[in-house]
Amino acid sequence: MSDHADIDKTVRTYFMVFGALMVGTGATVGAYYLDVSVPVALAIGLFIASVKASLVACYFMHLIAEKRLIYWVLLLTVAFFIALMALPLLTSVIDQAGHFTSSGAPAAH
Amino acid sequence: MMDAMFPAAASEHAGEIDNMIDAVHYLMLVLFIVWGAFFLYTLMRFRAARNPKADYVGVKSKASTVGEVLVAIAEGVLLLGFSIPMWAERVDEIPSEADSTVVRVVAQQFAWNVWYPGADGVFGEADPYLTDEATNPIGLDRDGAGADDIWTVNQLHLPVDKAAIIHLTSKDVIHSFNLPNMRIKQDAIPGLSIPVWFVPTKTTVQIREETGNPDYVYEIACAQLCGNSHYSMRGFLTVHTEEEFQAWLDEEASYLGDSGTDDFFN
Amino acid sequence: MEIPYTVEAHPETGLNNGKIGIWLFLTSEVMLFGALFATFIMLRIGSDGEWAHMQAEAELNIPLATINTAVLIASSLTMVMAWASLVRGQLNKFRLFGWLTVGCGAIFLVIKYFEYTAKFAHDHFPSSNTYLAIYFTMTGLHALHVIGGMAWNAYFTGPGSKLFHTNRQWLTDRVEHSGLFWHFVDLVWIFLFPVFYLL
Amino acid sequence: MISKQTIRVCAVLLAIALASSSMAFGGTIVGKITYDGRVPNFPPLKMGADPKCEAKHSGAVKPETLVLGADQALANVFVMITDGLDGKSFDVPSEPVVMDQNGCIYTPHVLGIQVGQQFKVKNSDGLLHNVHSLSKDNPPFNRAMPANVTEADYEFAKTERFRIKCDVHPWMGSWVTVVDHPFYAVTGMDGSFRIENVPAGTYTIEARHEVERFGDGGALTETVTVGASDTQTLNFVFQGPQ
Amino acid sequence: MAEPVQASPAHEEHHHEQSFWRKFIFSTDHKVIGVQYSVTGLAFLFFGFCLMMIMRWQLAYPGEPIPLIGSLLGENRAPGGIMLPDFYNELGAMHGTIMVFLGVVPLAVGGFGNFVMPLQLGAPDMAFPRINMISYWCLFLGGVTMFASFFLPNGAAGNGWTSYSPLADIALNGQTAWLIGMIFLITSSLLGAVNFITTAVQLRAPGLTWMRLPFFCWAQIVTAFLLLLAFPPLEAAGVLQLMDRVAATSFFLPDGLVVGGEVLEVSGGGSPLLWQHLFWFLAHPEVYVLILPAMGIVAEVIANNSRKPLWGYRSMVYSLIFLGFMSFIVWAHHMFITGMGSVMSTFFQTTTMIISIPSVIILSALFISLWGGSIRYNTPMLFALGFLPMFGIGGLTGLPLGLSAADIPLHDTYYVIGHFHYVVAPGTLFALFAGVYYWFPKVTGRKMNEFLGKLHFWPSLVFMNGVFFPMMIQGLNGVSRRLADGGITYDFAGEVAGLNRMMSVSAWCLAVAQIPFIINFFMSIRNGEKAGRNPWNSTTLEWLAPSPAPHGNFDQAIEVTRGPYEYSVPGSDKDYAPQAEPAST
Known part of the structure; x- marks a missing residue:
C-alpha cells in the first residue's frame, strides 16, 4: 500500500468506515430508547456492536487483507475464547448440583 | 488388593469405588511393569560398551501403536463402564426425601453445624442476622417451622441402612465434607446448597466389633484448606440402629421444650 | 548485531516481527477482556433479575458515554490517518493526526473522570453492588489501556518521530502497530458501551 | 561516692512519692447491678463438638449469656466512664491483662484493658484453640494456638469494644473493651463494682451487658459528679422480658 | 540461496565495550537474560525447597520446636520455635507459588527457552531483545514482592497456591501482596510468550523448516502459546480478587456470609466457583507449561x-x-x-x-x-x-x-x-x-x-x-x-x-x-x-556457536540441510551429522 493512488483509496474507505461507525453508535443509542424487551435489546445491541467491531478490525486494523499467519493465530484465540465464554455457564446454574441461595443457609425445599 | 490401605468401608457404594480404584491401579501396575521391563532391558542391552554402533532406524514394529490403542481402550472401559455410571448414581439418582434421613450441614470456620428438621420434618428459615455463635450458629428462625429444629456441632447422627441425604453449605469459606469411611467427599460452598447422599451399612457398634477397636469412630474431616485451624476441623458421625437414632433425636429435642430463649433476645 | 525482519517482511510469513508480536499481544488481551466479559455474564445471570435495577440505580450518563464513544471512534480515524500520512511521506500531517489521537484519548479520560466523580459523589462505589463492581473494574482497566496507548502514541508522535529521517519504513510500521493496539482499545469500548450503559 | 545530702534528698522524695500513691487523690464510684426479668433456661453448650472439651467438665455447661448471683445480682457487666475525662491522660499499668482458655471457656468472660497495656492470652487446656478478635478499629488478629503453645501477647492501640472468639469451639466468646483510662470495672457474682481514684468532676457512667435487648443496645448510662475524695453510689437495673 | 541474514558482518561495529550494567544487569542479550532467569529460578527453587524442609519438620514432629532456625522465625510464626498453623499455611502456599511460578517456569521457560531456543534456531537473538529484558525484570519484581511478603505484619499469603475465594478474599494475611506479585509474574510470562513465538516464527535459520526443528523448540513454542492464552484469565481473576480485597467488591462472595459470628457486610452476588474456574483455566495449562x-x-x-x-x-x-x-x-x-x-x-x-x-x-x-x-x-x-x-x-x-x-x-x-x-x-x-x-x-x-x-x-x-x-x-x-x-x-x-x-x-x-x-x-x-564448541558431538545448531557464544551468537553463515537428530546415519564415518553441515559430504 505504498502506492499513492492506493493509499488515497484506502483513506476514502477509512472515512466511510468512520461514518458507518458513527451511524452504528447512533443506532445503538436509538435502539435503547425503543423500549423493547431485554432479549431483543441484547440481540440488537450485541449485533450492532459486533458489526462495528468487525468494521474496526477489518478496515482500521487491516484484517481484511492480513497474512495467513495472523488468521491462524486469531482462529486459535477464537477457539479458546469460546472455551472461556463457556465458563460463566459452568459457574452458574448449568449442570451444577445444588442451587444458589440468597442467604448463607440453604433455602427450604 | 489395596483394601488394607483404605479406611474401613461402611457405606453401600464404598465397595464399588474401592473396586474401581483397585482396577485402575492394576492397569497402572501392568503398564509400569511392561514399560519398566522394556526400559531396563534396553538400558542393559544397548549400553555403549555393548552396542558401540547405534542403529539409525531403531524399532520398526508398530507394537507401540498397539500398546497405545490398548491403553486407550482400557481407559475407555474405566470411563464408560465404571466412572460415568458411578458418578451418575451419586449425583442423579438421589433417593426420595420421604424414604431418607434428611440433614443439613452448615460448615463454618472451623466446625460442622448439623441441622435436623425436628419432629415436623420441615426445616425452618435461616437468617444470617440471627446468627449467634454460642446459641444459634446457623441463624435459625425459631418462628414457624424452625421451632422444633435441632442443631448440633460436629455431631452427625444417622440411622443405619437408610439413605441419608445431606444438604451441604457453608457460612464463610469453602470447606470440604469428607467421610472417609463412607467414601463421600463434597465441597461445602457458601451460597450453594449441594446435596450428597449415601447409605451407611454398619453402625458404630458394628464397626467397633469389626475393627476390634472399642474407640473406633467415624470421623468427618475437612478436605479443603479453610484457614489456620483447618487441620482440626474434625467432626463425628455416629451410625445408630433406627431405635437408637430416634432416642438420640428425642434427647436432643428435650432441650428445646423449656428453653424460651427466643423472646428473651428479640 | 541486527535482528532480522525488524523492518522488512519475512519472505515466508510476509510479516515483520513487530506485526506478529503486536497481534500475539492482542490475542492475550482478547483473553484478558474475555475473562472479564465472562465474569460480567456470570454476574448478570446470577443476579436474579436485579441487574436492571442495579443499573438504573447507578445513574448512568448515557449522553456523556455516547460522546465518549464518538470521541474514541474519531481517535481511531485520526490514528489510521496518522499512519496513512506516514505512508504518503507527510511528516507534519502525521504529527497533527498523532497529536489529535492523543488529544482524543485525553478528552475520553476527562469525560471518564467526570463520570467517575459523579458516581462517587452519589455514593456509588465498586462495593455498592456487583454491577458497579464490574463496571468500575472493566472501565477502569480500559482506561488504563487508553493511558498506555496515549503514552505509546505520544512517544512516536513526539521524540520517536525523529526516526522518520533515518528509517521511515520502520516508523511507519511502528505507528501501524501502535495503531493496532489503539484500535483494539477502541474495539473493547465498542462492546463496553452498549453492554454497560444500554443493555 | 554519693554524698549524704544526696541520700537525704532521695529519702524525702521517696517518702513523698509513697505517701502520694497511698493517699486517695480522688473520689470513688461504687454500685450494684441487678437484673429484673424472666430467666430463660438456656440449653447447655454443645461441648460434644470436641470430646476433649467435654471430658474437661463433669456435666452440662451453661452459656454465660446471663450470669446471675444471689438476689438477681448481674455479673459480667462492664462499667466505665465514657465521658468527662477529655484531655486527661493516664499511665498504662505494667502488669498484663490475662485471659485464660480453660475447659474450652474464656476466663474472664468480660474484661477491660487500657490502650497500650499488654494482653496475655493463655492456653491452659492443652488443646488447639483459635483466638480470633473481631475488632474493627484495632487490627484484627486470628491466632491458632496449638496444644503446646501456651501464651500469646497482644496490645491494642485504639479504644474499642469487640468480641474475641474461638473458631474451633464456636461457643467460646469473650468481650474486650479497650479504654484509654483506668476507670472501669467488671461486676462479679455479687453484681457490685467499684471505680477508685476518680479525679473530681462530672462524668457519664455506662454499664454495658452483652445482651443487646437490655437498655440502649445493652447499655445503661448515668451522670454523676464526684468530689475530691467522696464516694458516690450508682445502682443500675437491667430490665429483661417478664 | 542468498547470503544468510545472520552472517551480516556489520555487527562487528556493535562490539564496543559495554558498561557492566548494560552487559550483565540490563542486558538485552538473550543468553545473559537466559542466565539471569536460570540463576533466579535456581535460587527460588532452593528457597522453595527450604520452605518445604521447614514444613516437613512440622509434619514429622508436629508441635515440637524447630531445631536450629526455630528461634529465628519470630513470635508470629513460631513462638518458642513451635510452628503455628498460620505459618504452616504460609509455607505451604508460598512453597507452591514459588516452586511453580518462580522456580520451574523461570528456569524451564525463561532460562532454557531464552538461552537455548534462539541458538537452536540459528538466530542472533530474540525478536524483541528489549522486551525480553523487561520480562525478566517483571519476573524479578514479582519475585521480590513474593519474598518480601513474608515480612508483612500478618505474614505472607497462606491460602494455598490456589488461593481459593472466599478464604483468600477475607484472609488477614499477605494475599494482596501475593496478587500484586502474581500480576508482575503474569506480565513477565505474557511478554516472554510473545517474544518466543515471534522468534520461532521469524528467526529460524534458512533451511530450518518446521519439521527440522529440535523437539525442545517445539516444546517451547507450545508452552509459549499456553502462557499467552491461558495466563490472561488468571490475570483477570487476580484483578477481581484484588478488587474484592481492596475495594470491597463481591466478585467471589455470595450474600449472607457469616464470618466469625458476624455478618460480612458486602453487597454479595458473586460466586466462589468463578475463581476456581478462572484459576484452573490457567492452572491446568500451567501444568503443561x-x-x-x-x-x-x-x-x-x-x-x-x-x-x-x-x-x-x-x-x-x-x-x-x-x-x-x-x-x-x-x-x-x-x-x-x-x-x-x-x-x-x-x-x-x-x-x-x-x-x-x-x-x-x-x-x-x-x-x-x-x-x-x-x-x-x-x-x-x-x-x-x-x-x-x-x-x-x-x-x-x-x-x-x-x-x-x-x-x-x-x-x-x-x-x-x-x-x-x-x-x-x-x-x-x-x-x-x-x-x-x-x-x-x-x-x-x-x-x-x-x-x-x-x-x-x-x-x-x-x-x-x-x-x-x-x-x-x-x-x-x-x-x-x-x-x-x-x-x-x-x-x-x-x-x-x-x-x-x-x-x-x-x-x-x-x-x-x-x-x-x-x-x-x-x-x-x-x-x-x-x-x-560441541563437547557432546551433537547435531543441533546451538553447538555450532562458540562456547561461550558471543553477543550475536554465530560467527558463520548457517544453512540447515537436515533434521535435528541425524545421529549414526548409515554410510557416514561420523556418528553424527550436524544440522548445518552441507548435505553432500
Whole structure:
C-alpha cells in the first residue's frame, strides 16, 4: 500500500468506515430508547456492536487483507475464547448440583 | 488388593469405588511393569560398551501403536463402564426425601453445624442476622417451622441402612465434607446448597466389633484448606440402629421444650 | 548485531516481527477482556433479575458515554490517518493526526473522570453492588489501556518521530502497530458501551 | 561516692512519692447491678463438638449469656466512664491483662484493658484453640494456638469494644473493651463494682451487658459528679422480658 | 540461496565495550537474560525447597520446636520455635507459588527457552531483545514482592497456591501482596510468550523448516502459546480478587456470609466457583507449561546420548500440539467435588482421558528411542533417563484422579500431592538438571564434573522416591493435604502418620544430595574441563556457536540441510551429522 493512488483509496474507505461507525453508535443509542424487551435489546445491541467491531478490525486494523499467519493465530484465540465464554455457564446454574441461595443457609425445599 | 490401605468401608457404594480404584491401579501396575521391563532391558542391552554402533532406524514394529490403542481402550472401559455410571448414581439418582434421613450441614470456620428438621420434618428459615455463635450458629428462625429444629456441632447422627441425604453449605469459606469411611467427599460452598447422599451399612457398634477397636469412630474431616485451624476441623458421625437414632433425636429435642430463649433476645 | 525482519517482511510469513508480536499481544488481551466479559455474564445471570435495577440505580450518563464513544471512534480515524500520512511521506500531517489521537484519548479520560466523580459523589462505589463492581473494574482497566496507548502514541508522535529521517519504513510500521493496539482499545469500548450503559 | 545530702534528698522524695500513691487523690464510684426479668433456661453448650472439651467438665455447661448471683445480682457487666475525662491522660499499668482458655471457656468472660497495656492470652487446656478478635478499629488478629503453645501477647492501640472468639469451639466468646483510662470495672457474682481514684468532676457512667435487648443496645448510662475524695453510689437495673 | 541474514558482518561495529550494567544487569542479550532467569529460578527453587524442609519438620514432629532456625522465625510464626498453623499455611502456599511460578517456569521457560531456543534456531537473538529484558525484570519484581511478603505484619499469603475465594478474599494475611506479585509474574510470562513465538516464527535459520526443528523448540513454542492464552484469565481473576480485597467488591462472595459470628457486610452476588474456574483455566495449562519444556530437554539429551534419531519425531510433535490444545478444555477435572452434575463431569473426564493419550505417545516414543541406540551414561543422560519412569509414575497416578468416581476418596488427599510432585519434582526437575548439565558447556565453555554429577543423581533418585512414594499410601488412606499437623488429629490418618518421619528424613537427605551439585556448579565455572564448541558431538545448531557464544551468537553463515537428530546415519564415518553441515559430504 505504498502506492499513492492506493493509499488515497484506502483513506476514502477509512472515512466511510468512520461514518458507518458513527451511524452504528447512533443506532445503538436509538435502539435503547425503543423500549423493547431485554432479549431483543441484547440481540440488537450485541449485533450492532459486533458489526462495528468487525468494521474496526477489518478496515482500521487491516484484517481484511492480513497474512495467513495472523488468521491462524486469531482462529486459535477464537477457539479458546469460546472455551472461556463457556465458563460463566459452568459457574452458574448449568449442570451444577445444588442451587444458589440468597442467604448463607440453604433455602427450604 | 489395596483394601488394607483404605479406611474401613461402611457405606453401600464404598465397595464399588474401592473396586474401581483397585482396577485402575492394576492397569497402572501392568503398564509400569511392561514399560519398566522394556526400559531396563534396553538400558542393559544397548549400553555403549555393548552396542558401540547405534542403529539409525531403531524399532520398526508398530507394537507401540498397539500398546497405545490398548491403553486407550482400557481407559475407555474405566470411563464408560465404571466412572460415568458411578458418578451418575451419586449425583442423579438421589433417593426420595420421604424414604431418607434428611440433614443439613452448615460448615463454618472451623466446625460442622448439623441441622435436623425436628419432629415436623420441615426445616425452618435461616437468617444470617440471627446468627449467634454460642446459641444459634446457623441463624435459625425459631418462628414457624424452625421451632422444633435441632442443631448440633460436629455431631452427625444417622440411622443405619437408610439413605441419608445431606444438604451441604457453608457460612464463610469453602470447606470440604469428607467421610472417609463412607467414601463421600463434597465441597461445602457458601451460597450453594449441594446435596450428597449415601447409605451407611454398619453402625458404630458394628464397626467397633469389626475393627476390634472399642474407640473406633467415624470421623468427618475437612478436605479443603479453610484457614489456620483447618487441620482440626474434625467432626463425628455416629451410625445408630433406627431405635437408637430416634432416642438420640428425642434427647436432643428435650432441650428445646423449656428453653424460651427466643423472646428473651428479640 | 541486527535482528532480522525488524523492518522488512519475512519472505515466508510476509510479516515483520513487530506485526506478529503486536497481534500475539492482542490475542492475550482478547483473553484478558474475555475473562472479564465472562465474569460480567456470570454476574448478570446470577443476579436474579436485579441487574436492571442495579443499573438504573447507578445513574448512568448515557449522553456523556455516547460522546465518549464518538470521541474514541474519531481517535481511531485520526490514528489510521496518522499512519496513512506516514505512508504518503507527510511528516507534519502525521504529527497533527498523532497529536489529535492523543488529544482524543485525553478528552475520553476527562469525560471518564467526570463520570467517575459523579458516581462517587452519589455514593456509588465498586462495593455498592456487583454491577458497579464490574463496571468500575472493566472501565477502569480500559482506561488504563487508553493511558498506555496515549503514552505509546505520544512517544512516536513526539521524540520517536525523529526516526522518520533515518528509517521511515520502520516508523511507519511502528505507528501501524501502535495503531493496532489503539484500535483494539477502541474495539473493547465498542462492546463496553452498549453492554454497560444500554443493555 | 554519693554524698549524704544526696541520700537525704532521695529519702524525702521517696517518702513523698509513697505517701502520694497511698493517699486517695480522688473520689470513688461504687454500685450494684441487678437484673429484673424472666430467666430463660438456656440449653447447655454443645461441648460434644470436641470430646476433649467435654471430658474437661463433669456435666452440662451453661452459656454465660446471663450470669446471675444471689438476689438477681448481674455479673459480667462492664462499667466505665465514657465521658468527662477529655484531655486527661493516664499511665498504662505494667502488669498484663490475662485471659485464660480453660475447659474450652474464656476466663474472664468480660474484661477491660487500657490502650497500650499488654494482653496475655493463655492456653491452659492443652488443646488447639483459635483466638480470633473481631475488632474493627484495632487490627484484627486470628491466632491458632496449638496444644503446646501456651501464651500469646497482644496490645491494642485504639479504644474499642469487640468480641474475641474461638473458631474451633464456636461457643467460646469473650468481650474486650479497650479504654484509654483506668476507670472501669467488671461486676462479679455479687453484681457490685467499684471505680477508685476518680479525679473530681462530672462524668457519664455506662454499664454495658452483652445482651443487646437490655437498655440502649445493652447499655445503661448515668451522670454523676464526684468530689475530691467522696464516694458516690450508682445502682443500675437491667430490665429483661417478664 | 542468498547470503544468510545472520552472517551480516556489520555487527562487528556493535562490539564496543559495554558498561557492566548494560552487559550483565540490563542486558538485552538473550543468553545473559537466559542466565539471569536460570540463576533466579535456581535460587527460588532452593528457597522453595527450604520452605518445604521447614514444613516437613512440622509434619514429622508436629508441635515440637524447630531445631536450629526455630528461634529465628519470630513470635508470629513460631513462638518458642513451635510452628503455628498460620505459618504452616504460609509455607505451604508460598512453597507452591514459588516452586511453580518462580522456580520451574523461570528456569524451564525463561532460562532454557531464552538461552537455548534462539541458538537452536540459528538466530542472533530474540525478536524483541528489549522486551525480553523487561520480562525478566517483571519476573524479578514479582519475585521480590513474593519474598518480601513474608515480612508483612500478618505474614505472607497462606491460602494455598490456589488461593481459593472466599478464604483468600477475607484472609488477614499477605494475599494482596501475593496478587500484586502474581500480576508482575503474569506480565513477565505474557511478554516472554510473545517474544518466543515471534522468534520461532521469524528467526529460524534458512533451511530450518518446521519439521527440522529440535523437539525442545517445539516444546517451547507450545508452552509459549499456553502462557499467552491461558495466563490472561488468571490475570483477570487476580484483578477481581484484588478488587474484592481492596475495594470491597463481591466478585467471589455470595450474600449472607457469616464470618466469625458476624455478618460480612458486602453487597454479595458473586460466586466462589468463578475463581476456581478462572484459576484452573490457567492452572491446568500451567501444568503443561511445567512439563513440556522438560520433555523437550529430555528428548534432546536422549537423542544425543543414544546416538540415534528420536523415534517417531513427527508423532511426538503432533502429540505435543494436541496436548497443548487439549490442555485448555480439561481444567474442571480439578473441580469434580464442587458439586458437578453428570454432564459436565462426563465431558471433563472424557477430555482428561483423551489428553492422557498424547502423553503416553510422547513417553512411549522416548522409551522406544532408546532401542537400538548406543547409550552413553553421562550425567545429563542419567537425569533424562531418571525422568522417564518418574514422569511415568506421575502420569499413571493421574488416572484415578481424572476419573471422577475414583476421585471422590482421593480428591485433596496426599495422593494428589504425590501425583503432582512425581510429575514436577523427579519429573520436571530431573529434566531441568539434565538440561543444566547438558548446556552448561555452552554457557561457560566448561563441562561439569561427571563424578560429582553422578554423586548428585543417584542419591537424588533414591530420596525423591523416599519423599513422594509414601504420599501415595497416605493418600489411599484418605489423609487430606494441607493439614498443619500431618493429620494426627484424625484417627484414620494416625495409622500412616508415621510415614511422615521417613518422608521428612528423605527430604533432608535429598537436600544433602544437592550439595555435590552446588559444589560442582560453582567449581566448574572456573575449573571445569574445557569444552569446545560441541563437547557432546551433537547435531543441533546451538553447538555450532562458540562456547561461550558471543553477543550475536554465530560467527558463520548457517544453512540447515537436515533434521535435528541425524545421529549414526548409515554410510557416514561420523556418528553424527550436524544440522548445518552441507548435505553432500
